[in-house]
Amino acid sequence: MQKAILLSDSELSLRLQKVTAAMQSAALEAILLSDNASKYYITGRVFAGYVYITASGQLTCFIQRPVELDGPRVIYIRKPEDVPSHVAAPKSLGFEVNTTCWATVERLHALFPDTPVGNASAVMMHARSTKTPAELSLIRESGIRQEAVYRRIPSLYREGMTDLEFQIEIERASRLEGCLGQFRISGDSMELFMGSIIAGDNADAPSPYDFAMGGAGLHPSLPVGADGSIIKPGMTVMVDVNGNYTGYMTDMTRVFALGQISDHALKAHECSIRIHRALTRAGALGTPASRLYEIAVEIATEAGLERYFMGHRQHAKFIGHGLGIEINELPVIAPRSRDVITPGQVIALEPKFVIPGVGAVGIENTYYITPEGHWECLTNAPEEIIRL
Amino acid sequence: MQKAILLSDSELSLRLQKVTAAMQSAALEAILLSDNASKYYITGRVFAGYVYITASGQLTCFIQRPVELDGPRVIYIRKPEDVPSHVAAPKSLGFEVNTTCWATVERLHALFPDTPVGNASAVMMHARSTKTPAELSLIRESGIRQEAVYRRIPSLYREGMTDLEFQIEIERASRLEGCLGQFRISGDSMELFMGSIIAGDNADAPSPYDFAMGGAGLHPSLPVGADGSIIKPGMTVMVDVNGNYTGYMTDMTRVFALGQISDHALKAHECSIRIHRALTRAGALGTPASRLYEIAVEIATEAGLERYFMGHRQHAKFIGHGLGIEINELPVIAPRSRDVITPGQVIALEPKFVIPGVGAVGIENTYYITPEGHWECLTNAPEEIIRL
Numbered sequence: 001m002q003k004a005i006l007l008s009d010s011e012l013s014l015r016l017q018k019v020t021a022a023m024q025s026a027a028l029e030a031i032l033l034s035d036n037a038s039k040y041y042i043t044g045r046v047f048a049g050y051v052y053i054t055a056s057g058q059l060t061c062f063i064q065r066p067v068e069l070d071g072p073r074v075i076y077i078r079k080p081e082d083v084p085s086h087v088a089a090p091k092s093l094g095f096e097v098n099t100t101c102w103a104t105v106e107r108l109h110a111l112f113p114d115t116p117v118g119n120a121s122a123v124m125m126h127a128r129s130t131k132t133p134a135e136l137s138l139i140r141e142s143g144i145r146q147e148a149v150y151r152r153i154p155s156l157y158r159e160g161m162t163d164l165e166f167q168i169e170i171e172r173a174s175r176l177e178g179c180l181g182q183f184r185i186s187g188d189s190m191e192l193f194m195g196s197i198i199a200g201d202n203a204d205a206p207s208p209y210d211f212a213m214g215g216a217g218l219h220p221s222l223p224v225g226a227d228g229s230i231i232k233p234g235m236t237v238m239v240d241v242n243g244n245y246t247g248y249m250t251d252m253t254r255v256f257a258l259g260q261i262s263d264h265a266l267k268a269h270e271c272s273i274r275i276h277r278a279l280t281r282a283g284a285l286g287t288p289a290s291r292l293y294e295i296a297v298e299i300a301t302e303a304g305l306e307r308y309f310m311g312h313r314q315h316a317k318f319i320g321h322g323l324g325i326e327i328n329e330l331p332v333i334a335p336r337s338r339d340v341i342t343p344g345q346v347i348a349l350e351p352k353f354v355i356p357g358v359g360a361v362g363i364e365n366t367y368y369i370t371p372e373g374h375w376e377c378l379t380n381a382p383e384e385i386i387r388l
Numbered sequence: 389m390q391k392a393i394l395l396s397d398s399e400l401s402l403r404l405q406k407v408t409a410a411m412q413s414a415a416l417e418a419i420l421l422s423d424n425a426s427k428y429y430i431t432g433r434v435f436a437g438y439v440y441i442t443a444s445g446q447l448t449c450f451i452q453r454p455v456e457l458d459g460p461r462v463i464y465i466r467k468p469e470d471v472p473s474h475v476a477a478p479k480s481l482g483f484e485v486n487t488t489c490w491a492t493v494e495r496l497h498a499l500f501p502d503t504p505v506g507n508a509s510a511v512m513m514h515a516r517s518t519k520t521p522a523e524l525s526l527i528r529e530s531g532i533r534q535e536a537v538y539r540r541i542p543s544l545y546r547e548g549m550t551d552l553e554f555q556i557e558i559e560r561a562s563r564l565e566g567c568l569g570q571f572r573i574s575g576d577s578m579e580l581f582m583g584s585i586i587a588g589d590n591a592d593a594p595s596p597y598d599f600a601m602g603g604a605g606l607h608p609s610l611p612v613g614a615d616g617s618i619i620k621p622g623m624t625v626m627v628d629v630n631g632n633y634t635g636y637m638t639d640m641t642r643v644f645a646l647g648q649i650s651d652h653a654l655k656a657h658e659c660s661i662r663i664h665r666a667l668t669r670a671g672a673l674g675t676p677a678s679r680l681y682e683i684a685v686e687i688a689t690e691a692g693l694e695r696y697f698m699g700h701r702q703h704a705k706f707i708g709h710g711l712g713i714e715i716n717e718l719p720v721i722a723p724r725s726r727d728v729i730t731p732g733q734v735i736a737l738e739p740k741f742v743i744p745g746v747g748a749v750g751i752e753n754t755y756y757i758t759p760e761g762h763w764e765c766l767t768n769a770p771e772e773i774i775r776l
Contacts, residue, residue: 036579045608047596048577066594066602066611067702097490099576102483102505105490117490168563175556181581182610188487188576189436191424193569206454208435214454220433221635221713222570223454247609314455325609 007044011134015042016057018127023055023094030054030090031120032083032108035099037184037325038124040247045069050080050108052087060086084111094120099186125186129322129330130344136368138246139324139346143366143378146243146250149177150381153239153256157388163226163237164218167197170241183242184249184326195241196225203238203360206314210328212350213238213360214314233259236359236385238352243366243379249323251348252379253364258388265361268353269385271303272362275319275351280367280375289337293319296333296351305353312354320349323366345369346378361385395432399522403430404445406515411443411482418442418478419508420471420496423487425572425713426512428635433457438468438496440475448474472499482508487574513574517710517718518732524756526636527712527734531754531766534631534638537565538769541627541644545776551614551625552606555585558629571630572637572714583629584613591626591748594702598716600738601626601748602702621647624747624773626740631754631767637711639736640767641752646776653749656741657773659691660750663707663739668755668763677725681707684721684739693741700742708737711754733757734766749773 007015019042023031033039033051040046042053048065062077063069075086089112095105098121109117131139149170156169171194175181183192190209198215207214207224215225231237236257243250255269275296282295296319300309310316320333322345331339331347347369352362363383367375395403407430411419421427421439428434430441436453450465451457463474477500483493486509497505519527537558544557559582563569571580578597586603595602595612604615619625624645631638643657663684670683684707688697698704708721710733719727719735735757740750751771755763 036577040609046579046611048598065596065598065702068594095490097494099489101487101575102485102490102493103507103509106485119491121491165564168560171563172556172560175559176553178606180607180610182579184579187489189424191434191570191572206456208453210436210453218566219568219635221428222568223434247607314453 011132014132015127016053016059018130019053019123020055020057022123022126023053026094026118026123027092028055028094028118028120028123029092031094031118031123033096033120033124034104034108035096037186038096041124041128041325049077050083052083054090062086080108080111090115092116092118094118094123096121096124125330128324130342131324131346135248135324136346138248139250139366139368140378142243142245142248143250143380145177145179145245146252147379147381149174150239150252150254153254154386154388157256160230162228162230163197163199163202164228166231166237167226170197170239174241178245179242180244180247181242182244184244186326186328191222192224193222197237197239197241198225198360199229199231199237200235200359201356202227202229203354204312204356210316212310212316212318212352213240213354214311231258231388234261234358236261236265236361237388238360240364248325249327250366250379251323251327251350251364252366252381253350253352253362254381254383255361255363255385256388257385261358261385262355265355265358266385267303268305268308268355269361271300271305272351272353273383275299276349276363276365279349283341283373283375285341285343285373287341289331289333289339289341290335292333293335293337300351308353308355310352312356319351320347322346323348341369341373343369343371343373399520402520403515404441404447406518407441407511408443408445410511410514411441414482414506414511415480416443416482416506416508416511417480419482419506419511421484421508421512422492422496423484425574426484429512429516429713437465438471440471442478450474468496468499478503480504480506482506482511484509484512513718516712518730519712519734523636523712524734526634527638527754527756528766530631530633530636531638531768533565533567533633534640535767535769537562538627538640538642541642542774542776545644548618550616550618551585551587551590552616554619554625555614558585558627562629566633567630568632568635569630570632572632574714574716579610580612581610585625585627585629586613586748587617587619587625588623588747589744590615590617591742592700592744598704600698600704600706600740601628601742602699619646619776622649622746624649624653624749625776626748628752636713637715638754638767639711639715639738639752640754640769641738641740641750642769642771643749643751643773644776645773649746649773650743653743653746654773655691656693656696656743657749659688659693660739660741661771663687664737664751664753667737671729671763673729673731673761675729677719677721677727677729678723680721681723681725688739696741696743698740700744707739708735710734711736729757729761731757731759731761
């Protein structure tokens, strides 16, 4: 039996409402969804095919595979060219132009050649940027399970391990706890397998990807994360692994260390925690995300740590991001972000430092923005540097 | 230090030759590559940015991240709009329209608005469809390591395990052997984490993805593979896990079983092996891939097994595929394929059966097509059903 289930009627209609409100703001009469993450969001299942939504709230699933799915709004098609006979030509139509390849969007656009190409990616990003109560409970559950794994991490370390060997045991513990493995990233430029464990100076290896931390990786085909270094006294080990336990992710980073690490590194770690406290206090409803970025930089600068903030040889240009089905949702906590803090957002903050000769320090937590604008932490493992 | 390395000059010029030959056939004066797999193919490294190639064989890397890469053909840019000042406007220009999102291709096209959008995806797919000796040696190495893992699989089984628990131990063994984890699939419609382990009737759960076998999966967000069933006597367990050990993959499937399985299922497994032998004999240079598909169906039909061939409730419409950096390269062994067998191709054949009440049977091997047209097997674990 397919375990794929439809959303409850009330959850479906809540999500549809959010999507159609965003469509109305974007002046789109219809959208045609092709991205797995969007299809999962709006139907509760993944299939090969398309979802057509009108601004009046009518949703139709056009399914190619798998066989035998049913539901009130399901139409089986052989190819996208079968879609137009089932819907009236809209006056304006959005496609997922930020995630679907050019050739597919052109093919879909040819179904309704008289309408210009509208941007359904922006609509879906906006709708998904605030979470429903049902989504929040899935994210909460991921946080609880991820915390359970993080608390077991010290017991997984054995003397003489490389960063990779340590990572493999953390991966296994995550999977046994129910981690689904798949690490969903919107768009096609970033690649990561199950997260990254970065020991010592490997934290300073610049990465091609838009992640907060780098790492040289094990192979030129995947230059990120663990590089096979042996974990040695005086090094930190930053653990930032996949929190997808429910189809919705949490994102948590903690730091472990072997032996004594330098006061300089300890001070930077405390600065990261201080930034968390400051941002969650400053981030009232309506606060610009760009302002939170500035505050973080101010605190790092005051502490004399700006050279090490968000990297050392290479600096990341954001300190936090929304997340949910994918790891890179809205809002973006970055200098030129136009997002503002809004109830229902789920935001990972990750003010981190790279200290040459020691490694990466700082923590990452995932927060839920409550209706009152409080930042509720969903990733509650101990925040101090834990001795291995 | 970045471990990312440039290709040797001779390997780079061999690959460039293949790409420029394909560009000339496609009448493209230049291509602008944006896909990680293509950038890795043509430069030996992954970076944020673009690769510009002219049909005369001039290659330029336009790099945004990481910092500090060097090389004779490297130009740092801040944004794609910086590219045109470094190159002459070409008369025709290809973009990676099958893998790069619509918005990015449109943005890149706007750099040279007077040239029509050409298809660089087809160029790269064609060039990559036959492997260089250096690529072959990486694929060979993946095959050797994957085989070592598969030989250890029976020792990883413990009585009472679920398919998922078994999978987690196989994942760990693969990672300890050097598997990089990342499972590269061209395009954005298929998702899979480290491959699939499918026990018993879960093999008959239809999947939304274009994989040969389905499986309900553990969660509606990822409906493929293991579903948490306990492995029981009389069931088969089909193991098809990630063979990416070198940035180049092999693809191998083997079947394990607890206790005695039905003669019907054994017969189907033997039929799969017979299909392998027949196709590798029939697949001389110049043979249409579609003809190999027909032969496979003929053999399954003669054996009275066509109802179970490539699935039961849902049938896959191919029995093999090229592979290399990604799991879905050319040629495709399918009814309407226009590919022909050519020296240097690397092809996975996977004639499989789903037997209700038992599970999936059949094997998958990866073959290299030698200059003489022999099919050399690169995945040499024992082919019979192995008792757990």
